[in-house]
Amino acid sequence: MELINYVKDLNTNEELFPAIHRYAVENRVPIIDSDALNVVKQYIAIKGAKNILEIGTAIGYSALHFASAAEGVHVTTIEKDETSHEIARRNIGESAYSGNIKAILADAKEAELGDAEFDFLFIDASKGNNQLFFDKYKEYLADGALIIVDNIFVRGLIADDNVENKNKRKLRDKVRAFNQSMKDSEYTTSFLNVGDGLLVIY
Ligand SMILES: C[S@@+](CC[C@H](N)C(=O)[O-])C[C@H]1O[C@@H](n2cnc3c(N)ncnc32)[C@H](O)[C@@H]1O
Incomplete structure (x- = not known):
């Protein structure tokens, strides 16, 4: 048995929202990887987060999972696509x-969120805007809040030095710059090789 399959088996949990997960797979809605989801939910539970802000709702899959991570969790989630938002x-x-x-x-x-305050921020929207989302929404965070950014490997693009497509190269460089700026910042960071890459910022 390959190590990766061994770990995958150990990490597999019963899907809490099977119909939504199936819809996402069948309709190619990009949702969080299951291993990454487990890690994020565990951080939510360990931190005791009660007010989560998510950037990038899609069809509500991760928001539902986050709400189920522990008792009394509230999630505010932002989506710009009207059809996805309605679903x-x-x-x-x-x-x-x-x-x-x-x-x-x-x-x-x-978006403007008034005087709302959050103890957990999950960034999972347009990857080239990670820095913008981080700078804008850190203003809404309580002291000691945790921030997790998904897809920091951009499906392998991040480590590809020979990207021919100009737009993809631009995206790679923006995400590389964001990752580096977080590493060089005053925050504590962990770059996790799980799913498509998670960046945990504290
Ligand atoms: C990867 S999907 C989110 C998946 C979701 N978090 C999950 O795991 O179930 C990214 C979503 O971000 C949305 N998005 C992209 N740019 C955005 C923006 N500027 N404002 C709000 N939503 C945005 C896209 O329309 C898309 O639905």
Whole structure:
């Protein structure tokens, strides 16, 4: 047995939202990798996070999982695509967590959240805007909040020095610059080789 399959088996949990997961797979909606999801949920539980802000709802899959991570977790999640937002609202409304999740239709580059305060930020939208999202939404975080950024490997693009496509090269360079700026910052960082790469910032 290959090590990777051995670990995958040990990490596999019963899917809490099988219909939503199936819909995502069948319709190629990009949702968080299952190993990465386990790690993020564990951080939520260990930290005792109660107010999570998510950038990038898609159809509400990760928001529902986050709400289920521990008792009394509230999630505010922002999505700019109207169709995805509507599907997310329906999925959330039909779940046991409808009172725990607030889905906002807005471009996260411009959204305003008033005096809301969060103890956990999950960034999972347009990868080239990670720095912008980080700078904008850290203003809404309580002291000691935890930030996790998904897809920091950009599906392998990050380590490819020979990218021919100009737009892909630009995206790679933006994500590389963001990752480096976080490493060089005053924050404590962990770059985790799980899923498509998670960056944990404290
Ligand atoms: C990877 S998907 C999110 C997946 C979701 N977090 C999950 O794991 O179930 C990224 C989502 O971010 C949304 N998005 C991209 N740029 C955005 C922006 N500027 N503001 C809000 N949402 C954005 C996309 O429309 C897409 O639905």
